[in-house]
Amino acid sequence: MANFQINGELQLFVEKLSALKDATSVSDPDYSALKDSYTAASDLLESSQEKAITDAGIEYIEFSKKIKEAMLIFDEADKKIARISKVVKIAAQVIDIAGKVIAKVC
Amino acid sequence: MVIAISIQGCGLTSAQRKEIEIFGQAASTLGESSKDQFVAGRENVIDMKRYRLAIEKTVLPPYQADSGIPARDYFFSKNLNLDASLDKNDIDIRVAAVDLLQQYGKLLVAFTTDSHENEIKESADEFAKSVVKFHHNPMTTDEIDGLGQIVTAVGGILVEHKKKEALEKVVPKVSPLIDKICDSLEQDFDPKKNGIYTNINTVQDRLASVAIEGLKLPGDSMSERLLLIDGFALAEKNKGILTTTSSQILKSIASLRKANSQLLDVIKNHKVGLKDIKEFGEDVADLSKGIKPYISRF
Numbered sequence: 001m002a003n004f005q006i007n008g009e010l011q012l013f014v015e016k017l018s019a020l021k022d023a024t025s026v027s028d029p030d031y032s033a034l035k036d037s038y039t040a041a042s043d044l045l046e047s048s049q050e051k052a053i054t055d056a057g058i059e060y061i062e063f064s065k066k067i068k069e070a071m072l073i074f075d076e077a078d079k080k081i082a083r084i085s086k087v088v089k090i091a092a093q094v095i096d097i098a099g100k101v102i103a104k105v106c
Numbered sequence: 107m108v109i110a111i112s113i114q115g116c117g118l119t120s121a122q123r124k125e126i127e128i129f130g131q132a133a134s135t136l137g138e139s140s141k142d143q144f145v146a147g148r149e150n151v152i153d154m155k156r157y158r159l160a161i162e163k164t165v166l167p168p169y170q171a172d173s174g175i176p177a178r179d180y181f182f183s184k185n186l187n188l189d190a191s192l193d194k195n196d197i198d199i200r201v202a203a204v205d206l207l208q209q210y211g212k213l214l215v216a217f218t219t220d221s222h223e224n225e226i227k228e229s230a231d232e233f234a235k236s237v238v239k240f241h242h243n244p245m246t247t248d249e250i251d252g253l254g255q256i257v258t259a260v261g262g263i264l265v266e267h268k269k270k271e272a273l274e275k276v277v278p279k280v281s282p283l284i285d286k287i288c289d290s291l292e293q294d295f296d297p298k299k300n301g302i303y304t305n306i307n308t309v310q311d312r313l314a315s316v317a318i319e320g321l322k323l324p325g326d327s328m329s330e331r332l333l334l335i336d337g338f339a340l341a342e343k344n345k346g347i348l349t350t351t352s353s354q355i356l357k358s359i360a361s362l363r364k365a366n367s368q369l370l371d372v373i374k375n376h377k378v379g380l381k382d383i384k385e386f387g388e389d390v391a392d393l394s395k396g397i398k399p400y401i402s403r404f
Contacts, residue, residue, distance in 0.1 A: 007300040008298070008299075008300070011298075011300075011304060011308075014308065014311070015311070018311050018314075018315050021315060021319075022314075022315065022318050025322070026319065026322050026323055035319070038315065042308060042311070042312050042315075045308050046190055046191060046305065046308050046309075046312075047191075048300070049190075049191045049300055049301075049304055049305040049308060050190070050191035050193075050305075052300040052301065053191050053192070053193075053196050053294075053300075053301060053302060053305060054191075054193070054196055056290055056293060056294070056301060057195075057196050057199045057200070059286060059287075059289075059290045060199045060200050060202075060203035060287070060290060061199055061203075062286075063203050063206070063207075063283050063286060063287045063290070064199075064202055064203045064206050066279075066280075066283050067206050067207070067210055067280060067283055068206065070210075070276050070279050070280045070283075071206075071209070071210060071213060071276075073272055073275050073276045073279075074213060074217050074272055074276065076272070077217075077268055077269065077271065077272030078217075080268050081265050081268050081269070082225075084226070084261055084264050084265055084268070085225045085226050085228075085229045085261060086229075088226065088229035088230060088232075088233055088257055088261055089229045089232060089233075091233055092229065092232040092233040092235070092236040093236070095233070095236040095237060096236040096239060
């Protein structure tokens with residue numbers, strides 16, 4: 001949380017420096033210092049973002065792993081559902097065979 | 107008939123089907139648009155970085171052998187980090203996750219709508235044909251047709267029951283995961299949070315800044331001026347994309363959150379509306395059509 005706040009404030013700082021740099025003439029005596037500050041702050045922001053993006057990747061990996069597990073439950077259910085129509089088919093076959101056997105006996 | 111009706115009560119209600127459909131669409135839309143944005147975002151960042159390095163007239167510093175990194179890797183990671191913070195691996199992880207989100211949404215809808223009705227009807231027909239062929243079969247044609255209808259109805263009810271059982275296991279398990287991926291996606295697509303979009307924003311701002319600086323100064327060749335103008339235009343284009351797509355994706359995330367919460371509610375609390383009662387009545391009518399020939403017999 002603290003890290004998030006620092007990054008949020010750094011982002012605002014970079015945005016303000018950027019706007020100030022754009023609005024300042026290159027002939028201004030402070031332009032060079034402004035440019036250096038903006039570049040350093042922007043580099044720092046970029047590297048903090050890199051870390052945050054890589055760290056957040058763990059959440060996505062965890063999601064992928066767990067949702068794959070959950071999706072397997074549907075496969076299991078599909079197999080059970082397939083068994084229902086199979087039972088009806090088998091019952092039909094049994095009746096068919098029984099009918100033929102009875103026909104021979106009679 | 108009483109047994110059949112009591113099993114029917116254990117099937118999916120139309121409210122549940124409706125929520126599943128809404129959820130499936132929301133998950134699918136968000137999954138697809140996020141995937142596109144992750145991939146396009148990295149490509150745009152690489153493009154913007156190329157322009158920036160060209161405008162800054164980047165010159166590689168002398169190689170430091172004591173860094174322990176091979177020269178090519180050293181220059182790439184330290185000086186030419188073209189994809190900024192959007193490493194291929196970080197993007198691949200996200201693409202794989204949102205792809206699974208999309209698949210889950212589609213699977214949920216398919217699982218609910220594909221009722222296996224044809225398969226059961228074929229089996230029931232086969233069953234009825236076998237009864238016809240049975241030697242000294244005492245049943246009339248109406249009774250045999252009715253038997254087929256009963257087998258189809260009961261088979262369908264059992265299938266619905268199995269589906270509901272599976273959904274009752276999966277939905278509560280996945281629901282917190284959906285909330286979590288919504289949090290992660292919000293962090294990545296909200297330009298105020300520290301994620302993918304803020305990184306693209308930082309890269310576009312830096313490119314715009316160097317381009318504006320170059321354009322403030324006179325001189326340079328026409329091709330160098332064009333490079334500055336193209337760089338500035340590219341940064342502006344990306345800024346526009348971020349503004350437009352961010353609000354759209356954040357809206358989709360909000361929709362998915364809502365659909366997720368409603369789906370969980372409707373699955374857990376077995377909510378039944380008027381439509382469900384009507385649907386239930388239609389199912390019972392189908393079943394009684396099959397039973398009718400037997401009632402007239404006794």
